[in-house]
Amino acid sequence: MKETPDLYGAYPRLDEVQLAELRSLGERRTTSSGEVLQQAGESPDEFIVVLDGAVAMVQDLAQQERVVAVHGPNRFLGEVGMLTGQALFLTAVAQEPGEVLAVPLDQLKDLVPRDPRLADLILRAFLIRRSLQLTLGAGFAIIGSRFSSETRRLREFAARNRLPHHWIDLETDAEAERMLRELGIERDETPVVIWRGEVLRNPDNERLAAAVGLRRTTPVQSVCDLIVVGAGPAGLAAAVYGASEGLATVVLDSVATGGQAGTSSRIENYLGFPAGISGAELADLAEIQARRFGAELTVPATAVALGERDGHHLVVLEDEARISGRAVLIASGVRYRKLDVPGLDAVTSASVYYAATELEANLCRRDPVVIVGGGNSAGQAAVFLAQHAATVLLVVRSNELGQDMSQYLADRIERNDGIQVQPHSEVREVHGDRALEEVVVEDSKTGERHVEPAKALFVFIGGLPHVRWLGDQILLDDRGFVLTGNQLAGERQLLETSRPGVFAVGDVRSGSVKRVAAAVGDGALAVRMVHEHLGQHR
Incomplete structure (x- = not known):
């Protein structure tokens, strides 16, 4: 069977130096035609390199099987789920007699700090393969x-x-x-x-x-050092810094790693990524990094209450599991603010979205879409969707596009002929039977209304803090965001809440800067404060 071309770096070939290094860690095995080397639905404990022969990656479609890729000599199997503990989505089958090198995953992870070049090659290939699997619908x-x-x-x-x-x-x-x-x-x-x-x-x-092997049983039985509730940029940064500095760290999130940033098609102003990086890729990289240092991440795991037990903080989960910690980091972020206009409920399931990823783009390909919002999320969505939709109308409440949006995004939108900007305007009604057909937009200065065709409505009008799970345990400001530091009476650390040993970071914190870099900075700084708190109470 013909070997798959190296698409975008997804199927690189290892050189002799890299092979020699891996041979010192693994064992050689002969393979027979039709032998299953890795099974979809299982979590492998070995990293496999093809030395001789060909190995096909097969998708089980219930009715039939489809070969997604074929690996030849000096190529390796696997994708990013191997590094995060997920199950595989494709089965690896030897197509002819051959030989492979099997390296225990623990040995491979130990190799990372010793050979960053090899680690980068494997990680990049794994990430690209997951992207290709998403595109192909493998799984x-x-x-x-x-x-x-x-x-x-x-x-x-x-x-x-x-x-x-x-x-x-x-x-x-x-x-x-x-x-x-x-x-x-x-x-x-x-x-x-x-x-x-x-x-x-x-x-x-x-x-x-x-x-599908994503969620495992909540692992913590005893008291951990740090419980992080929320796996957005702030929570993931805290996980990396906390675990790398020796804290027993547990991270919980009700939906997915990445938070709102994880739904961004491209973040272009984040330090160190001059070509930009997607929110999903940033989240994947951060998760792998946190796990490598020993942080335990559980998704989905919904926190429903904050309490106390035996002198420690207690986080109660929806499934009634309880986790005790010496410190808690509130990184639960915000929930998307819903648009309140007549007719919206009837079309929400089929046509209203609060993120702009490949999923949403595929649903509205070659259709007219309307985006509501004037911040960076709306701007990034407009630029991304303009590559897929027939037309993009951006409805902005402010008078100028750059008022709440980074200038680079505003400039890009103004240069894009596929995006029409409607300033000082708001959506007043939506029309459609089960699915969206058109929206009514009103100019707030003239009061004039006009009807725009639309098959999808994207809403980015800010968020509401996700704090219901805190009950009355933590003091909030008048908008529901968590008060910290000098916003409270008495002496407290900068990110400490009204409850000693409980800290708040990222978008959920009162007065926070709604930027990815600021959230990451919060997470890193909070770990320093956790150390100080634990030192005082040890």
């Missing part, structure tokens, strides 16, 4: 209607966690009904997830995560 299948809120929940959860999958739409896919009949599934039982021959009927996020 599990979701069957459901585009008008179903439950279908959308599953698709968004899979997209936010960068889980390879493909969606079969009951409304447009001619094969969907036939597949349901063959599987013995009634239409009212959808959405369903099909993975490795198993049918999950409308699973909740936790069940889906467990089925």
Whole structure:
């Protein structure tokens, strides 16, 4: 079978120096034709290099199998899930007799600080392969209607966690009904997830995560040093710095790593990435880094209460698990603010979005879209969607585009012929039967209204702090954000809340700067303060 070309650096070939280094860590094995080297749905404990022969990466589509890639000599198997403890989404099958080198994953991880060049090569290939799998729809299948809120929940959860999958739409896919009949599934039982021959009927996020190997049982049984609630940039930074400095660190998030930044198509003003970096890739890199230092990340894991037990802080989870810690870091961020206009509820499931990723772009390809908002999130969405949509209308409440948006984004939007900007305006109504058809935009200066065609509405109008889980344990400002430091009476550390030993970072903190770099700085600084707190109370 012909070897797959090295697409975008996804299938690099190891040189002799790199092979020699890996040979010193692993063992050589002969392989036979048809032998399964890695099984989809399992978490491998070995890094495999092909020395001789060919190995195919196969996707199981239930009805048939599809070869996604073929590795020849000096290429290696695997993708980014191997570094984060996820299950594999493709099966590796030897196509002919050959030989492979099997290196224990623990040995490979120990190699990282000794050979950064090899580590960078493997990591880059793993990240690109995951992106290719997402594009190809390799992984599990979701069957459901585009008008179903439950279908959308599953698709968004899979997209936010960068889980390879493909969606079969009951409304447009001619094969969907036939597949349901063959599987013995009634239409009212959808959405369903099909993975490795198993049918999950409308699973909740936790069940889906467990089925595909994303979520593991909350590991902490004793008291840890630091509990981080929220895995956005601030929480991930705290995880990296906390774990690397010897703190037993646990990170929890109810949806996915990356937070709101994880939904950004391209962050171009983050230090050290002159070509920009997607929020998803930044989140993947940060997660791998945190895990390498020993931080334990559990997703999804929803915190529902903050309490106290035996003199320690206690975080209670939705599944009734309880985690005790000597310090807690509130990094739970904000939830998207919803647009309140007539007609929105009827079209929300099919046409209203609060993120602009490849998932949303594919849904509105070659359609007219409307974006509401004047900040960086709205600007990044406009630039990204202009590459996919027929037209993009950006509705901005302020008088000037650059008033709340970074200047580089404002300049780029003004130069883009595919983006029309409507300043000092607001969306007043939306029209459509189940799916969006048009929006009514009002000029706030003249009061004039006009109707714009739209198949999708993207809303970026700020966020509300996610603090309900805190109850009355922490003092908040009049907008619901967490008060810290000199905003409170008495002597406290800069990021410390009204409860000693509990700190707040990122967007959830009152007065925070809503930028990724600022959130990362918060997370790093908070760890220094955690050390000081633990030192005083040890």
